[in-house]
Amino acid sequence: MSENSLLDHALVRLDEAARHLNIDSDVIEKLKYARETTKVRLMIRMDDGSRKSFLAWRCRYDDTRGPTKGGIRFHPASTAEEVETLAFWMTFKCAVMNLPYGGGKGAVQVDPRKLSKAELERLSRAYIQAFARIIGPDRDIPAPDVYTNAMIMGWMADEYAQIVGETVPAVITGKPIALGGSLGRGDATARGGYYLVRDLADELGLGGNMRVAVQGFGNAGQYIAQLLAADGHRIVAVSDSSGAVIAEDGLDLAALLAAKARGKSVLDTVGHAGHQALDSDALVGVDCDLLVPAALENMIHEGNAGSIKAGVVLELANGPVTAEADALLEARKVVVLPDILANAGGVTVSYFEWVQNKQGFYWPLEEIHERLRTIMVREGRAISNVARAKGVSMRTAAYVHALSRLAEAIEAHGTQSFFTT
Ligand code: NAD
Numbered sequence: 001m002s003e004n005s006l007l008d009h010a011l012v013r014l015d016e017a018a019r020h021l022n023i024d025s026d027v028i029e030k031l032k033y034a035r036e037t038t039k040v041r042l043m044i045r046m047d048d049g050s051r052k053s054f055l056a057w058r059c060r061y062d063d064t065r066g067p068t069k070g071g072i073r074f075h076p077a078s079t080a081e082e083v084e085t086l087a088f089w090m091t092f093k094c095a096v097m098n099l100p101y102g103g104g105k106g107a108v109q110v111d112p113r114k115l116s117k118a119e120l121e122r123l124s125r126a127y128i129q130a131f132a133r134i135i136g137p138d139r140d141i142p143a144p145d146v147y148t149n150a151m152i153m154g155w156m157a158d159e160y161a162q163i164v165g166e167t168v169p170a171v172i173t174g175k176p177i178a179l180g181g182s183l184g185r186g187d188a189t190a191r192g193g194y195y196l197v198r199d200l201a202d203e204l205g206l207g208g209n210m211r212v213a214v215q216g217f218g219n220a221g222q223y224i225a226q227l228l229a230a231d232g233h234r235i236v237a238v239s240d241s242s243g244a245v246i247a248e249d250g251l252d253l254a255a256l257l258a259a260k261a262r263g264k265s266v267l268d269t270v271g272h273a274g275h276q277a278l279d280s281d282a283l284v285g286v287d288c289d290l291l292v293p294a295a296l297e298n299m300i301h302e303g304n305a306g307s308i309k310a311g312v313v314l315e316l317a318n319g320p321v322t323a324e325a326d327a328l329l330e331a332r333k334v335v336v337l338p339d340i341l342a343n344a345g346g347v348t349v350s351y352f353e354w355v356q357n358k359q360g361f362y363w364p365l366e367e368i369h370e371r372l373r374t375i376m377v378r379e380g381r382a383i384s385n386v387a388r389a390k391g392v393s394m395r396t397a398a399y400v401h402a403l404s405r406l407a408e409a410i411e412a413h414g415t416q417s418f419f420t421t
Contacts, residue, residue, distance in 0.1 A: 057107050059086075072107065083105050124159070127156065142156065184365050192372055194224060214238045220294040288310050293317045345372055
């Protein structure tokens with residue numbers, strides 16, 4: 001796979017959506033490229049006194065609809081192309097949900113598990129020192145992503161406050177509650193996907209007692225399993241980076257959550273309550289009604305898409321299905337609820353956090369849940385209607401839905417404004 005193939009694959013969706021809309025080619029030209037991607041080398045002091053450097057990026061892909069918004073990922077395999085692709089998806093995700101944001105993303109090329117807590121804090125602060133002039137509450141608003149969390153966002157918000165000399169909670173979301181974080185952010189991604197599936201269940205042919213398989217038992221994966229299990233659905237298989245477990249009659253979720261809380265793999269539960277080890281690659285082919293990819297990109301590909309037995313795929317991960325696999329699934333009438341809709345609950349509650357920070361007024365949890373449910377249901381139904389009206393997949397419909405909003409905003413800015421705002 002060539003280095004920039006992830007972005008090329010993402011842009012296929014843009015071209016496809018454009019075919020269903022009558023929009024100016026200038027709009028597509030603007031959306032094909034990131035507006036700005038800044039690359040820096042962060043140099044930090046390690047605990048042993050040595051210095052080590054790490055590559056880091058921040059991409060502001062498009063800010064036509066508002067300040068750019070997107071997480072910061074700490075991952076050893078991060079690249080500029082990955083950051084730009086994730087920022088492209090954020091642009092569309094925010095437009096899908098009608099949030100007043102453009103798309104951005106950031107990353108540090110690092111394996112955070114190899115750093116001590118003090119080193120991780122120094123690295124997080126160094127990121128903000130490097131990008132303080134790029135981010136801002138009305139410019140570019142970071143959040144957590146893979147291997148970053150509320151603690152890291154807290155350090156980053158603190159560093160930003162020290163640099164600008166005042167408290168600016170709205171500069172970053174996903175913060176600890178004590179620093180202005182929102183209630184309901186922890187499970188927001190999974191909860192958004194859950195509200196979507198629940199609302200579209202009849203239309204998708206999903207019954208009351210679903211069999212569910214979850215790929216990636218991390219933040220998003222653990223919460224979706226719990227929300228679905230609470231409604232009486234059976235979680236029959238889950239996986240993490242070490243392996244997978246399966247139990248025909250349903251896994252013991254409490255045991256799995258306890259194993260993960262102890263820092264163990266899901267494999268640690270093998271032998272308990274009928275849990276059997278399963279090859280990680282076999283998880284996507286498990287006999288189930290709903291498959292939830294909640295790990296990393298490109299994990300459902302040409303090589304395994306044919307084995308999928310689920311009728312519906314809920315993409316909680318970003319970009320888990322390759323373009324080739326997508327075509328295979330569409331031909332087999334497997335409905336894919338696309339990432340830019342299915343996992344948009346996270347950025348939506350991040351938006352609520354930003355609004356609350358700007359107002360200095362905080363909402364109760366029930367209000368967060370209800371506002372999230374309203375938006376997920378509204379946009380899910382709108383996209384389902386586009387899919388039906390145009391005879392296209394939910395993914396193409398989501399891109400069409402977002403692109404029409406982006407095109408309207410780009411045109412409203414006036415053509416002389418391109419790249420100059
Ligand atoms: P996480 O790090 O908490 O969880 C990822 C999980 O995937 C871990 O359990 C890891 O062991 C597992 N994993 C890694 N490689 C795997 C493999 N080869 N097979 C099976 N499992 C594997 O991350 P997260 O926050 O849950 O994010 C997961 C996905 O959801 C990412 O694509 C992320 O971009 C996306 N996402 C997350 C949020 C959020 O709010 N957390 C929001 C939007 C999208």
